[in-house]
Amino acid sequence: MKTAIYPGSFDPITNGHLDVINRARRIFDKVVIAVANNAGKSTLFTAEQRVLLIKENLVNHPDLCVVSFDGLIVDLAVELNAVALIRGMRAVSDFEHEFQMAQMNRHLDDRIETVFLMPNEKYFFTSSSLIKQVHTLTNRKTDLVPDNVYNALCKTFGSSN
Numbered sequence: 001m002k003t004a005i006y007p008g009s010f011d012p013i014t015n016g017h018l019d020v021i022n023r024a025r026r027i028f029d030k031v032v033i034a035v036a037n038n039a040g041k042s043t044l045f046t047a048e049q050r051v052l053l054i055k056e057n058l059v060n061h062p063d064l065c066v067v068s069f070d071g072l073i074v075d076l077a078v079e080l081n082a083v084a085l086i087r088g089m090r091a092v093s094d095f096e097h098e099f100q101m102a103q104m105n106r107h108l109d110d111r112i113e114t115v116f117l118m119p120n121e122k123y124f125f126t127s128s129s130l131i132k133q134v135h136t137l138t139n140r141k142t143d144l145v146p147d148n149v150y151n152a153l154c155k156t157f158g159s160s161n
Helices: 015-027 047-055 073-079 092-108 128-137 147-157
Strands: 003-008 030-036 064-069 084-088 113-117
Touching: 003 015, 003 073, 015 030, 015 084, 015 113, 030 047, 047 064, 047 147, 064 073, 073 084, 073 092, 084 092, 092 113, 128 147
Parallel strands: 003 030, 003 084, 030 064, 084 113
Antiparallel strands: none
């Protein structure tokens, strides 16, 4: 069974992330969504909240699981016997950073491959940061986040749907 890990902060998860997850499911037997619990990074939602928001969108998919992690992703990959790391690639501007991370991960453990997947083009411009910026000013509903994330953002920023 080939397992891949899709790591990220997912603060919050977007429909672009979910699109990449579904693409990864076509390639791998199991996909682990790994939520980074990075104490040095300021997040809107706690790791536990982010895990829950993701899980609510993955019901009835036994080939998917969600975990939070601390430390290096390659160490988690070894622990879970994963063969690949999934990275979403939205635009050319993502390439340099993603390339450096992939090379470092390969340096740390060359048994783990990095696979770049592009989301549907309607999500190329979407990022969790942009979603949060827009939501601080409006509760406008878009097709960029799942309903549970929209509701969590409204609750967090004090707006209602």
